[in-house]
Amino acid sequence: MPGTPTIGPAGAQGVREANLGTVLRTIRAAAPCSRAEIAAATGLTKSTVSSIVADLAARRLVREVGAPAERRVGRPGVGLALDERSIAAVGLEVNVDYLTVVAVDLLEGVLLSRHAAFDARSAGPEACAERITGLLAHTVADPLLRSRTVLGASVAVPGLVDAPSGVVTNAPNLRWTGFPLRERIAGLMARAGLPAMPLHVDNDANLGVIAEYRGGHLAGTPDLVYITGEVGVGAGILTGGALLRGSSGYTGEIGHVPLLRGGPRCGCGRRGCLEALAGVEAVLRHAVPDLMPDGPLSGAGLSRAVDAAVARAEAGDPAVRRALRRAGTWLGRGAAALVNVIDPAAVILGGYFVPLAPWLGPPCAAAVAAHSLAPDRPGRVQTSGLGLTAAARGGASALVDALDRGRLPLPERAPAPP
Amino acid sequence: MPGTPTIGPAGAQGVREANLGTVLRTIRAAAPCSRAEIAAATGLTKSTVSSIVADLAARRLVREVGAPAERRVGRPGVGLALDERSIAAVGLEVNVDYLTVVAVDLLEGVLLSRHAAFDARSAGPEACAERITGLLAHTVADPLLRSRTVLGASVAVPGLVDAPSGVVTNAPNLRWTGFPLRERIAGLMARAGLPAMPLHVDNDANLGVIAEYRGGHLAGTPDLVYITGEVGVGAGILTGGALLRGSSGYTGEIGHVPLLRGGPRCGCGRRGCLEALAGVEAVLRHAVPDLMPDGPLSGAGLSRAVDAAVARAEAGDPAVRRALRRAGTWLGRGAAALVNVIDPAAVILGGYFVPLAPWLGPPCAAAVAAHSLAPDRPGRVQTSGLGLTAAARGGASALVDALDRGRLPLPERAPAPP
Incomplete structure (x- = not known):
């Protein structure tokens, strides 16, 4: 039998925090709205709403809008909005x-x-x-x-x-x-x-998946995956609108899903990991080998090589397109493992995968569909609109x-x- | 921005339901306990607790224990316990x-x-x-x-x-x-x-993972995976004590993680799926080929073949042991995909994997450790104590x-x- 009962929303401190959050989120979604409207939407009493709004206003998180200047804070019927000027x-x-x-x-x-x-x-x-x-x-x-x-x-x-x-x-x-x-x-x-x-x-x-959930083109989708497209490949996972943290905080490490026995050496020391087949450095070593140093890439080298790969793919270079197609297929096979395990509404490709997506995205989506047991869902694989700023x-x-x-x-x- | 705000624990109906559940779980964990103790443990008022207890008693879910017969329901200080006689x-x-x-x-x-x-x-x-x-x-x-x-x-x-x-x-x-x-x-x-x-x-x-969470030897572990060991191989996933349902209800389908390109044909029509390499029917076809029909197994055949494989492995049969070791390694590679994605505290092998675990378990655990990026955790792979009754x-x-x-x-x- 599960040990101690979880004491859910009942504790007094927890209730206040939950109610503060509920009011803040309601104003975020419905502004401008009055205290009475917030009470109606949340089921909280009007006096609780007024007390919470006063608290939020004192911290300059909420302000009154569209009301005559002589009206005081606390007057019902006045429109409220988030105060974006203070933090x-x-x-x-x-x-x-x-x-x-x-x-x-x-x-x-x-x-x-x-x-x-x-x-x-x-x-x-x-x-x-x-x-x-x-x-x-x-x-x-x-x-x-x-x-x-x-x-x-x-x-x-x-x-x-x-x-x-x-x-x-x-x-x-x-x-x-x-x-x-x-x-x-x-x-x-x-x-x-x-x-x-x-x-x-x-x-x-x-942090990338939080950015997508709060501000990306699929914002608000509760079961969402964001895949970083850097030298490393990792997944951020939201389930039910909450970040999946796992038992020790190490979730979404699809970069090290073993895909190819005896495949290329990975940065983690193993062979045939997704990252060694479809990480951006691995992709570029196949796509634009002439631009890659023997040792590790430095500083701006990676981004310049991505630009060159894009330019050659756009010009129709068959070797570059083949390398991107192949990487997309591996990426899709790795992403399929994740889709089969957690069944997200969408998998968003981020980072350097964004500029490479015209060539890498379709084979990736095809591999996800081919290796998922659940019925195919068009649009399961998407491209981020946030580029290299997503994690920040x-x-x-x-x-x-x-x-x-x-x-x-x-x-x-x-x-x-x- | 996420659309409509979720109206969390604030709605009146939701509060009553949450509080009912809190009281029931508190009594489950702490029985015998008094109304006052429940109020102290949950942060609910005594009158709310009394009202909820009356509700639960009227439905014969809760009863008074260890109190003199003349005491009425509702008297504070009386010990309460779940009533196991009614449902x-x-x-x-x-x-x-x-x-x-x-x-x-x-x-x-x-x-x-x-x-x-x-x-x-x-x-x-x-x-x-x-x-x-x-x-x-x-x-x-x-x-x-x-x-x-x-x-x-x-x-x-x-x-x-x-x-x-x-x-x-x-x-x-x-x-x-x-x-x-x-x-x-x-x-x-x-x-x-x-x-x-x-x-x-x-x-x-x-349903297997729910059984483990509520009554298995790791009961109460909030981040838990249960793997069915039948003809099919699937995973039930708990994260934070809740069943992971995904966006369309199809989570934990590790049976169809692609592990071996061009591998054996799977029941799903693809090749090289985990199930075709480590599902019980696949395991038996390698371990005890002489006992397996050309067509599909019928009725009691599978369970008899499992018994025979166990007997031969116990007797030291090298071919059987080799087949079980090989299957365990494939199972571990598949489970590693899951461990890397959701980071559970433990992965529990169930069904027919239970009797086969002495030979299949250790190579499975070794493969999980070898293919997980997170630091190795001894005891990550476990064997169910619930056998073939887990799902029911x-x-x-x-x-x-x-x-x-x-x-x-x-x-x-x-x-x-x-």
């Missing part, structure tokens, strides 16, 4: 060959977005932590974020992350193991005299999502000027 | 070569259990529905269930099931497609003049589980005699 959430991504940073407001509108080639693999973890900290400090000081409270920062990493501790357990393609990234960034920020803020570290695929956007969105669940880290502040 | 839940399983039925009480104690060889594949769906209905009628009339209210019956099927409609979409190893099993059983029951009852149809692996028990448990979530289909009845 910012920052997401960063470090990947094998780039750094990305995105900041969003409460409506998840992008305030700023920067992308730079960066040879993270050669730099090593300590130098990466320094670059990330520098980029974060620069972002927080940016005039575009002036007068906003920064909710926190989230860092996406291509590898296994112990999210509660912020330790990167194993990132084969960066060659990091057991690196305490969150602690290191916090230490560097303190040494530089920067104000402390909540820091999160998570897997790039996990997802990290910023995850911070906003925590607010939407009623976790309010913000102090009460004076009401916003009218 | 029964029935689970049946139809598989390629057998029928199983199990009935349990509210504490999930087994009231009766029957297992019979039955050649479901040759019988066809209509004859199967008749046999299932006959077995159900016989079970409900059994003196062991006398004076109990039957909560309903659940039927486990090895294949894709559309659970909401009770239609078996595709069960390759039974050769059923689009068969409305629930409707057919309900019709046969009505024609035979039997009282109507709630009927559910679900996938055998889904899980079906019965699922009916009890619905009560535990506050869904009370039972009418109020007179209080139980003291």
